[in-house]
Amino acid sequence: MAELLVRLGSYGLGLTWKARLFDDEPHPAFARMTKASVDTGIPTLELLAMDAPYLQAVDGDFEGYAGGEPILTLREFDSSSWDVRTADAWVLSEIRRHYPDARPMTSDEWDATN
Template structure:
């Protein structure tokens, strides 16, 4: 997998998980997500999202419904699977950056287009 990173804060606005899921567009519709959140900001929907244990996998639309647009993930990993293969990994790091890992170059191209400050990083 190749990886890129970009700032989670833009002009005083946090980039939420929901925005990243939308950024995937049609590439993300068939994914089943494994959720691991170590820390998030207080939010009424946070407990419901935590109920999505790391063992359970939810579809992209279900995760989008759970990931309120104003939920700030401080530390967490969201792994999108097709069958038994991880296709994309979205990692929130200390609420300062999002790291995106994927073997599908189309995913990385879309994130670079959407977030021009994104830079490649070693995995």
Template structure:
């Protein structure tokens, strides 16, 4: 699998979201999970092959399964989605999606506080901006592709 030749852009947004009515005092927090982001990829992500790296595979059995399953040729999006339980929080993780062997998207979870989405696909970047209005360009130097 190779790195992409297309110029990628990166957006960063908060992993924790407030939901509810602040004026009525009914505010809760929810976490944006890997499963949610995989679903947001829509048809763009359907046929991708993923390579997973997390910083804590020995501490979390689910993270260890994600990493080990994606070694070698990688894991398809439906399989990754099935393994990424709806409430899975990986703390620190890199999820690299490949199409025809070329890197096309990276989902990076940082310290369970933010997500970075890096891709050259404008439709996906627009989807992220629409669904996560706080998404901003990732500061320069934050990505080590």
């Protein structure tokens, strides 16, 4: 997750995040992250500090909010791949620039990875 957020630069710094993991028994660090993000969310820098670099989420959504509205979802679904969902054209262009093998997904594909 940190790698993706770094690629987004200052865009991601103004977001707050809500974490949702689909693991019945997540690592304690991710359980704390999920619990801390329930109400108002976690600011980006705090989220990055909670996300230990040696841990990988498996089957989790990290939703970025601006002004209370969800604008970006990062979904890790197999501990090594990420899906990105946003309507922001700049974010999409940055993802494609840094990850040339990225491709658009249909809504059905997105729903199937959940």
